Amino acid sequence: MIKYDFTGKNVIVTGGSMGLGASICEEFAAAKANVVIADINIDEANKKKEELSKYGTKIITSKLDVSNYEEFVSLIEKVKNELGSIDILVNNAGICKSAPLTDMDVNECNAMVNINLNGTIYGCKAVLPVMKEQNYGKIVNISSMAAKLGNANSAVYATTKAGILELTACLAREYAPFNINVNCVLPGIIRTPLWENMLDSYTNGDPAGKDAMFQQITKDIPLGRPQEPKDIANAVLFLCTEEASNITAQNLGVDGGQSY
Ligand code: NAP
Numbered sequence: 717m718i719k720y721d722f723t724g725k726n727v728i729v730t731g732g733s734m735g736l737g738a739s740i741c742e743e744f745a746a747a748k749a750n751v752v753i754a755d756i757n758i759d760e761a762n763k764k765k766e767e768l769s770k771y772g773t774k775i776i777t778s779k780l781d782v783s784n785y786e787e788f789v790s791l792i793e794k795v796k797n798e799l800g801s802i803d804i805l806v807n808n809a810g811i812c813k814s815a816p817l818t819d820m821d822v823n824e825c826n827a828m829v830n831i832n833l834n835g836t837i838y839g840c841k842a843v844l845p846v847m848k849e850q851n852y853g854k855i856v857n858i859s860s861m862a863a864k865l866g867n868a869n870s871a872v873y874a875t876t877k878a879g880i881l882e883l884t885a886c887l888a889r890e891y892a893p894f895n896i897n898v899n900c901v902l903p904g905i906i907r908t909p910l911w912e913n914m915l916d917s918y919t920n921g922d923p924a925g926k927d928a929m930f931q932q933i934t935k936d937i938p939l940g941r942p943q944e945p946k947d948i949a950n951a952v953l954f955l956c957t958e959e960a961s962n963i964t965a966q967n968l969g970v971d972g973g974q975s976y
Pocket of ligand 1: 730781808862908
């Protein structure tokens with residue numbers, strides 16, 4: 717097991733209450749970082765904060781809708797004032813709806829663009845001035861394997877996630893002179909609340925149907941299993957270590973070999 721040590725580092729994770737974000741928060745706290753759980757669901761964020769108190773670092777919760785730029789700017793200001801620096805931002809919050817484009821409500825399209833893509837742009841735009849001033853920072857954007865697959869029924873979601881790849885590469889080069897690393901992690905398939913909701917919608921919530929469908933969807937993964945949230949968290953933490961300090965503008969797939 718890799719032993720990470722983020723003592724004294726201050727980390728913000730968006731969508732940190734549940735799913736992958738919650739696991740990323742937990743692994744950072746376990747590695748001695750101070751963690752800001754920034755999520756639209758503040759009740760779940762506060763529950764997560766209690767769970768993480770056992771690690772003994774500062775855990776802060778903040779209600780944030782990533783699709784609201786002003787809220788993001790206020791969060792950054794608040795964290796800077798409270799903790800003194802912002803070393804790491806993980807732009808993780810995201811939503812997923814899957815349907816043929818012609819069947820998708822335009823409001824659902826807009827929500828995915830606003831949360832997944834604009835939310836990531838806003839996070840980077842809000843935090844970069846602080847990181848520039850520090851001459852130090854790590855940004856990890858959570859994209860998706862879907863960004864590379866060109867799958868049917870995934871046009872809008874996959875487009876938002878593909879946009880994150882280009883955003884990451886452009887910003888990595890733009891802010892490299894300020895000792896800021898910007899990278900992307902592309903998760904494969906993890907049975908988080910996001911996937912539970914999708915399985916519910918495909919099967920009308922039938923538990924056996926959901927299990928069967930998940931098995932079917934994950935049966936061809938080359939490494940033989942779907943990912944666990946911790947698989948994704950491990951990749952995120954690695955990219956934020958000093959050992960990874962010469963890695964920037966990269967897309968790290970964590971999908972058991974489904975994409976390359
Ligand atoms: P999840 O289980 O749905 O958790 C996402 C968290 O983000 C929830 O706490 C959610 O709160 C919060 N959130 C939603 N909208 C938000 C907003 N506007 N502002 C702030 N927080 C918001 O999702 P997940 O599976 O962990 O996914 C995390 C990221 O990984 C997403 O970007 C997703 O696209 C990406 N991803 C996931 C998978 C997968 O298989 N799970 C695969 C590839 C990529 P509410 O629940 O209250 O909405």
